[in-house]
Amino acid sequence: MATQALYPGTTRTRRRALFGLLDADSWSWAFVKALFWFVLMIFMLGYIPDRAYYFTVNRTIDLGILAWSPVNFCPAGNRTLPCPAPVGAVVPWDISPQELALPAPRTDGAVVQSGTSLLFVGGSDGKSAVDTTFVAKTSGTGNFDKWDPNGPKLPAPRSNAGVIYSGGKIYVVGGLDANGKPTDTVFVLSPDSTSGALGKWQTSDEAKLDLKLPEPRAGASLVAASDGLFLVGGTNGKGPLDTILKSTFDKKTGAPGKWTPQAGKLYTAVTDATAAVNGTFVWVYGGTTADGKPTNLVQRAEYGTGADATNIVRVGIRAGSTNLPAPRTNLDGYAANGNLYAVGGGDGSKPQSTLYWAVPTSTGDLPEWKHVDVSDLPAAGNAGGAPFVLGPNAIIVGGTTADGVQASSIRANIAPEAPFFQLGPVGATVPALKIDGEIGQQLGYLNANTIGIVDFAIFLVIGWAFAHREQIAAWRERRRRERELRARA
Structure with a gap:
């Protein structure tokens, strides 16, 4: 079986x-x-409350990861700049109202700020150096009032001098005299920090300062060091100089000391160049060389170490994109927001209108000089103007254009606004409320706290539901049967 x-x-x-x-x-x-x-949990209890706070206080907020955004909308204030604006770009230039013109045309002068006062120091009327100082008061953010022609006069006419405000004093170093010859003098103005009164200009001897230059010098660039002043390049009347002089401030009194040459010399002697301190380097770009022609050379001065940590020990160059795209001299150059700007200047034939800018890296390299047509100066160009930065604006006063020596000024916003809307594959930038001041901050905290509490309550409900699955399932079944009964009825 x-x-x-x-x-x-x-x-x-x-x-x-x-x-x-x-x-x-x-x-x-x-x-x-x-x-x-x-x-x-991190997203709902951390990221969303964080976005709620910044939605209240910021102009825009970023959502997700915005690595690339094919859709961009920028504020009208950026005008014709590309959107988003390149880093360091400048909004197109505007001519200031005629009421803000200098009392007389000037070129090769300089503007310095002392407190709320702006001083246009010296310069030339197109024929010879002058001794005038025009004074204006700052007004609001990035603006100034009418120039007063009755500022303190220099002890002697000067143009193409190095001018700087440092340590509570204004210094006019070297420059051309009324006969067009370089000088070895230094003039000093000591404004009253309490009352704002400017006082009178003094020679270095009258101010009891040993600041007479070792030799006459004009067309040099004067920049601030951490412990003194650097006078870079220039001409002695015979040709461009490659020396860099330094006046070191006394550690006790703060008074500037005698000019001494630095160990580092310019790779190429230049006059009428632009020098600017950026990070741990001194950049020297453009100018006129010994052959009398403008140059596009960019030179980088480096500090030493140890006892020479504040002294220039070497100056070098690097070919290629580090140099200016075209030769320029007598630039309206300046440094702002970590960028170097080469504005206008002459090419040996006429004033130019181009604006180039570079963004140095943390290691002291210049990857390239950038250029956007809409950021150029008006077509007449400008050389020998007096550039300065006031709030968000770069302003150039006077100078020589294709129409001659000018009294007017031009200005441009050097801080274009970021896009108010951007959209990418996995992220976006959207407009926010931007409530300023303490009220905005407190409302931001309140919004973040409220959303955090609501999200926490949602997690409590979710947790209870997971802990009572049978009750939830029974409730859903009852609801299903009720719907069926209503459908049959």
Whole structure:
């Protein structure tokens, strides 16, 4: 008699999760679920309240990861600049109202700021150096009032001099006299820091300062060091100089000391160049070389170490994109927001209108000089103007254009606004409320706290639901039956 085989029973099928990729009872699936809830908690209890705060106080907020945005909308104030504006770009220039013109045309002068006073010092009327100082008061953000022609006069006419405000005093170093010859003098103005009164100009001898230059010098660039002043390049009347002089401030009195040559010399002697301190380097660009022609050379002066940490020990160059795109001399150059600007200047034939700018790296390299047509000066160009930065604006006063020596000024915003809307594949920038002041900050905290509490309450509800699955399932079943009964009725 045959023996009946035992019934094999039922085979238990293991559940799969994540589209069948993982075992539903495995540690891998448990890890994925835990990671999901962990990220969701950070998102709802951290990221969303954070965005709520900045939505209240900022002009825009970023959502997601905006690595690339093909859709961009910028404020009208940026005008014809590309959107988004390149780093360091300048909004197109405007001519200031005629009421803000100098009392007389000037070129090769300089503007310095002392407190709320702006001083246009010396310069030339197109024929010879003058001794005038025009004074204006700052007004609001990035603006100034009418120039007063009755400022303190220099002890002697000077143009193309190095002028700087440092340590509570204004210094006019070297420059051309009324006969067009370089000088070795230094004039000093000591404004009253309390009353704002400017006082009178003094020679270095009258101020009891040993600041007479070792030799006559004009067309040099005067920049501030951490412990003194650097006088870079220039001409002695015979040709461009490659020396860099330094006056070191006394550690006790703060008075500037005698000019001494630095160990580092310019790689190429230049006059009428622009020098600017940026980071741990002194940049010297453009100017006129010994052959009398403008140059596009960019030179970088480096500090030493130890006892020479504040002294220039070497000056070098680097070919290629580091140099200016075209030769320029007598630039309306300046440094602002960590960028170097080469504005206008002459090419040996006429004033130019181009604006180039470079963004130095932290290691002291200039990857390139950038140029955007809409940021150029008006077509007449400008050389020998007096550039300065006031609030968000770069302003150039006077100078020589294709129409001659000017009394007017031009200005441009050097801080274009970021786009108010951007859209990318996985991120966006959207407009926000921008409520300023203490009120905005407190409302931001309140919004963030409220959203955080609401999100926490949502997690409590979710947690209760997971802990009472049977009750939830029974409730859903009752709801289903009620719908069926209503449908049959």
